[in-house]
Amino acid sequence: MPNDRNTSELISQSLSGQLNVAQQTAVDNELETNQQSRHFARISRMIQDSLSDVARRSEGGDEGIAPGLSRESKLRMKQSLRREQIRMSHSALGATVTADAMTQSTDGGSWGASTVADASAEQRRMTSRFTLVKKIGEGGLGSVWLARDEMAKRTVALKEMNPDAAEFRRAWERFHREAEITAHLEHPNIVPLYQFGSDSQSGQPFYAMRFVGKRTLVDAIEEYHDRRTAGVDVAMDLHRLLTAFIGVCQAIAYAHSRGVIHRDLKPENVALDSFGQVVVLDWGLAKISDEYESESLLSVNTVTPDSAVGKTLAGDVIGTPLYMAPEQAAGNLEDVDRRTDVYGLGAILFAMLTGSALHRKTSVEEERSIPIAKLLQRIATEPSPRPRDLASEIPADLEGICVTATQFKAHSRYQTATEVSDAVQRWMAGRSERRQHYANSCSEGRELRTSMMSFVRDLERNVRFMSSLPPIQGIVDVLSGRQGDEIATWRERLGVIFRGLLCTNGDFCSVSFARVEHDEFQELIRIERQATDISNVRSIPASRLAAGPLTDCMTQALDSNPDEVHVALSSECDEDWTGENRKPNRLAAGVPVFDAVTEELFGFVRIEADLDRLIESQLRDRFQATSRLFVLDNDCRILLQMNRDGGRARENDGKSISSITQCWSEILGPLKNCGEFIDDHNHAVYATCIDLVPGRYSLALALCLGEK
Amino acid sequence: MSAADDSQTVLADPERWVDEYGDYLYRYAWSRLRDESAADEVLQETFLAGIRFQDRFTGDGAERAWLLGILKRKLIDHIRMRNRYDRDGSYEDTNDPSSQLFDQKGNWRAESFAADTPDGQLESKEIWDVVKICLQNIPKGQADVFMLSVMEDMDSDQICSELGISASNLWVRLHRARLALAKCVGARWFQNEGLTQHA
Numbered sequence: 001m002p003n004d005r006n007t008s009e010l011i012s013q014s015l016s017g018q019l020n021v022a023q024q025t026a027v028d029n030e031l032e033t034n035q036q037s038r039h040f041a042r043i044s045r046m047i048q049d050s051l052s053d054v055a056r057r058s059e060g061g062d063e064g065i066a067p068g069l070s071r072e073s074k075l076r077m078k079q080s081l082r083r084e085q086i087r088m089s090h091s092a093l094g095a096t097v098t099a100d101a102m103t104q105s106t107d108g109g110s111w112g113a114s115t116v117a118d119a120s121a122e123q124r125r126m127t128s129r130f131t132l133v134k135k136i137g138e139g140g141l142g143s144v145w146l147a148r149d150e151m152a153k154r155t156v157a158l159k160e161m162n163p164d165a166a167e168f169r170r171a172w173e174r175f176h177r178e179a180e181i182t183a184h185l186e187h188p189n190i191v192p193l194y195q196f197g198s199d200s201q202s203g204q205p206f207y208a209m210r211f212v213g214k215r216t217l218v219d220a221i222e223e224y225h226d227r228r229t230a231g232v233d234v235a236m237d238l239h240r241l242l243t244a245f246i247g248v249c250q251a252i253a254y255a256h257s258r259g260v261i262h263r264d265l266k267p268e269n270v271a272l273d274s275f276g277q278v279v280v281l282d283w284g285l286a287k288i289s290d291e292y293e294s295e296s297l298l299s300v301n302t303v304t305p306d307s308a309v310g311k312t313l314a315g316d317v318i319g320t321p322l323y324m325a326p327e328q329a330a331g332n333l334e335d336v337d338r339r340t341d342v343y344g345l346g347a348i349l350f351a352m353l354t355g356s357a358l359h360r361k362t363s364v365e366e367e368r369s370i371p372i373a374k375l376l377q378r379i380a381t382e383p384s385p386r387p388r389d390l391a392s393e394i395p396a397d398l399e400g401i402c403v404t405a406t407q408f409k410a411h412s413r414y415q416t417a418t419e420v421s422d423a424v425q426r427w428m429a430g431r432s433e434r435r436q437h438y439a440n441s442c443s444e445g446r447e448l449r450t451s452m453m454s455f456v457r458d459l460e461r462n463v464r465f466m467s468s469l470p471p472i473q474g475i476v477d478v479l480s481g482r483q484g485d486e487i488a489t490w491r492e493r494l495g496v497i498f499r500g501l502l503c504t505n506g507d508f509c510s511v512s513f514a515r516v517e518h519d520e521f522q523e524l525i526r527i528e529r530q531a532t533d534i535s536n537v538r539s540i541p542a543s544r545l546a547a548g549p550l551t552d553c554m555t556q557a558l559d560s561n562p563d564e565v566h567v568a569l570s571s572e573c574d575e576d577w578t579g580e581n582r583k584p585n586r587l588a589a590g591v592p593v594f595d596a597v598t599e600e601l602f603g604f605v606r607i608e609a610d611l612d613r614l615i616e617s618q619l620r621d622r623f624q625a626t627s628r629l630f631v632l633d634n635d636c637r638i639l640l641q642m643n644r645d646g647g648r649a650r651e652n653d654g655k656s657i658s659s660i661t662q663c664w665s666e667i668l669g670p671l672k673n674c675g676e677f678i679d680d681h682n683h684a685v686y687a688t689c690i691d692l693v694p695g696r697y698s699l700a701l702a703l704c705l706g707e708k
Numbered sequence: 709m710s711a712a713d714d715s716q717t718v719l720a721d722p723e724r725w726v727d728e729y730g731d732y733l734y735r736y737a738w739s740r741l742r743d744e745s746a747a748d749e750v751l752q753e754t755f756l757a758g759i760r761f762q763d764r765f766t767g768d769g770a771e772r773a774w775l776l777g778i779l780k781r782k783l784i785d786h787i788r789m790r791n792r793y794d795r796d797g798s799y800e801d802t803n804d805p806s807s808q809l810f811d812q813k814g815n816w817r818a819e820s821f822a823a824d825t826p827d828g829q830l831e832s833k834e835i836w837d838v839v840k841i842c843l844q845n846i847p848k849g850q851a852d853v854f855m856l857s858v859m860e861d862m863d864s865d866q867i868c869s870e871l872g873i874s875a876s877n878l879w880v881r882l883h884r885a886r887l888a889l890a891k892c893v894g895a896r897w898f899q900n901e902g903l904t905q906h907a
Contacts, residue, residue, distance in 0.1 A: 003814035005806065012883040016857065016864075036816035043821070043890040048858055050835040055859035058739045059776075064833060066738045068731030073748050077730070078723045080752060084759050085722060164789060169749060 002030075004037060011041045015048055080169075129195075130158060136214055141165050141175060141284055146211065149194070156194060160206035172205070178284035179207040181260055189251030191271070191279045212279045217244065217267035217348065225355035241352045242424055244270070247278030249345055249421035255280075256338045256417060261287045263336060265344025266323040267351050285319065287336065321375055322357035323347040326408055329379035338417070339410040345420050346384075346405025346413070353402060354390040361385055383408045393681045398427055431683070438683035438705055441626045445686045445703045448629075451618050452690050452699075455507065456587070459609055460565040462501060462508075463589040467563075467605040469497055472513060473596050475524060479515065480595060491525050495539050498527040501607075502537045507614045508607055509586065513593070514546075515603040521554060522547040524603070531584070534613075557590030557604050565591045567692045569633060569699075570608060585611035585631075585639045587692070612640055612648065626686075632657055632700040636664065639699070657702065664702075671700060722759055729772050733779050740783050740855055742844050750786050754779040780860070784870050787852045791871050805888040821894045835893070842892035846885060853878055854885035 129151035137144040147158040165171040183193040196207040224237045264285040271279045319328045325343035327335040347358040384406040387399045401423045407413045471494035477483040498511045510528035514521045523545035530536035557566040570586035590606040631640040641649040670677045677687040690699040737747035809820045
């Protein structure tokens with residue numbers, strides 16, 4: 001038993017006369033019992049009869065079915081017919097000024113036997129000069145052919161209007177205007193038009209232009225991102241892309257100077273020839289000065305499939321949705337001006353940097369494309385995405401150019417294409433210089449690291465050597481009661497050696513020997529450099545020698561095996577190193593001393609070095625490229641900050657580096673894993689590690705390039 | 709006789725076409741397209757084609773009928789073009805009135821049609837006044853095939869061939885058009901009736 005829906009389908013077929021007798025009987029029976037079906041059938045019959053009646057009446061000339069043609073339409077139509085009549089008259093008289101009408105060639109023609117493609121269209125040739133070779137592209141408005149200019153003996157691109165589009169008056173207008181505008185613009189980055197003409201058979205227009213190949217910016221962008229993803233060095237690829245982009249900017253700036261606005265800028269409309277020449281194509285939507293263009297060839301509300309977001313629209317909404325400026329998406333044609341093209345340039349730059357169309361992400365919701373009307377509404381109401389939302393490695397200042405060009409409000413964008421071009425050129429020039437600065441800064445950082453590591457190893461060697469001196473064991477023997485000598489004698493001998501060490505190593509600030517008993521230390525001798533007068537090296541009197549509980553780093557030094565040196569920051573040894581009275585940053589190298597007879601632990605020898613002075617001396621005359629240098633402890637706290645212009649800066653001492661820069665978290669990972677961080681994208685920071693206790697304690701150096 | 713000679717004969721006064729046949733052809737186009745600018749455009753294309761192909765007019769029939777022949781061709785071309793780009797005319801569209809007319813079991817909803825149907829004795833013009841509004845309110849892809857089938861009396865093979873659609877697509881469109889029109893006309897008719905009686 002069919003349900004009502006099935007019955008309604010049968011009723012429809014019945015009205016179209018498609019049912020056999022049995023089916024019709026079944027429908028008739030159903031209609032007797034089902035009132036709703038009867039209503040549907042009856043209304044449908046009335047509608048059908050009414051339409052049939054109107055069809056008959058309209059064919060018979062009944063004036064009651066609709067008003068007639070308006071007076072304005074009649075006048076306009078007459079003008080149009082008059083123009084066409086004149087054009088046809090010229091054609092009939094053979095006065096084809098262009099002398100390039102297309103004709104059917106059935107006899108092979110007199111232009112030689114050049115092979116042409118298959119179908120009849122492909123067999124057409126220009127009796128005057130062009131031979132069509134093959135179709136190389138097709139859009140909504142026209143097809144582009146590779147053609148041979150037999151007169152000039154050169155390959156050209158020939159664009160002709162598609163037969164379907166030729167049915168529409170506005171398509172003709174658009175095609176003509178495209179040719180006119182292209183011919184109007186003479187610029188190295190705009191495709192030159194060679195000839196404009198029309199087919200003598202169909203009257204459809206065509207124009208011939210320079211053949212620039214099939215490669216577009218889309219291909220170049222894809223290649224760049226493929227290589228980038230594969231880990232290839234793409235610095236030169238980006239440079240080439242940006243150079244092409246500048247060419248596009250200059251072409252658009254020129255067009256603007258001639259009162260032409262492109263309105264459909266996208267990578268597909270930029271051709272790249274084999275020699276890197278950039279050519280802006282497709283001026284079919286271009287607007288000349290204040291020409292008003294509100295009527296639509298294809299209104300977005302009625303003719304645009306949702307799959308057309310990457311295609312050009314020509315209506316109240318003009319352009320390509322994926323690259324469209326907000327004022328275009330809103331259909332505010334009166335607001336479209338040269339800044340709309342600036343937005344288009346920004347959209348191209350966005351595609352270059354991210355490999356994605358500007359509004360691609362906006363066009364997708366829950367992994368499905370949204371309807372085009374919704375996309376346009378979003379573009380018209382929401383800010384444009386930022387390149388770094390898609391690719392965080394994009395240099396911030398280059399992203400800034402793109403963001404400025406694609407500002408939602410036209411007045412916030414660059415005001416001219418030249419400004420965009422200048423900004424990119426400045427960035428490229430600056431990047432070259434900055435790249436060199438950065439390379440220098442990296443060299444400085446590596447040199448500093450090498451020299452500091454060398455210093456630490458020197459420190460270790462020296463403290464090891466000091467611990468093996470005979471006076472050390474002399475003092476041990478005296479204090480162990482195995483010798484009756486005066487300890488003062490040994491102290492004096494040891495003091496001479498310690499003093500000599502400090503005199504020959506200007507960065508060492510003290511050397512000491514201490515005895516350890518019951519978790520307390522007692523210095524036996526200490527030679528130190530005066531903090532305020534580094535040339536003054538003095539021996540500390542026995543009454544002023546330090547004593548007290550062992551610090552952590554003393555304990556760690558004592559826990560080491562013979563000749564094993566423990567190097568640490570003095571801050572590790574002090575309880576309150578961040579206090580107001582904290583001591584200068586010092587590196588302390590300690591080595592345990594054992595009784596040579598009993599082999600029991602006796603004490604330690606320790607050398608301290610002034611880290612601040614060490615860094616300053618290392619950087620002297622070598623700190624050219626880097627603007628700021630930070631030395632960080634194992635917990636990323638700032639031990640020392642040096643500014644190129646201001647020297648030692650103390651305002652950030654003890655602070656976490658994260659508190660003054662947000663990018664440190666990005667740096668820390670590579671630094672810990674690789675021992676080095678190289679900022680390939682922004683060229684702003686170089687960081688490296690100095691291992692004091694390998695794998696356990698290290699310092700970090702961060703060199704910031706800063707602003708130029 | 710050369711084409712140029714022919715053309716000089718036929719080109720005598722094409723503007724006369726506008727005065728003599730403009731209204732007639734426009735009404736014909738408007739009744740099929742239900743859109744002033746589309747009818748205007750198709751008419752202009754018809755006249756332009758008439759000029760371009762004037763040599764094909766043998767003079768055996770009436771000039772109006774010849775132009776009407778061109779107009780009918782242009783109408784189909786226009787519908788094909790707007791069908792190609794008209795998303796709401798696609799087979800997979802969501803403009804199916806069935807959900808409003810049938811319940812989940814496929815039976816008529818109670819409110820599908822008014823309790824009564826328009827009087828069968830009504831004048832065709834009165835129904836046309838309502839139908840033409842309803843035709844403008846349903847998807848063009850459905851209205852166009854319905855019009856071609858009913859007004860242009862084209863069979864299904866012709867329509868499928870001209871519009872490049874499948875037979876099943878055509879039947880779906882036709883049926884949806886009938887359902888939507890029936891609902892719209894029924895509702896509007898009694899709405900207007902009510903207004904008239906109230907007045």
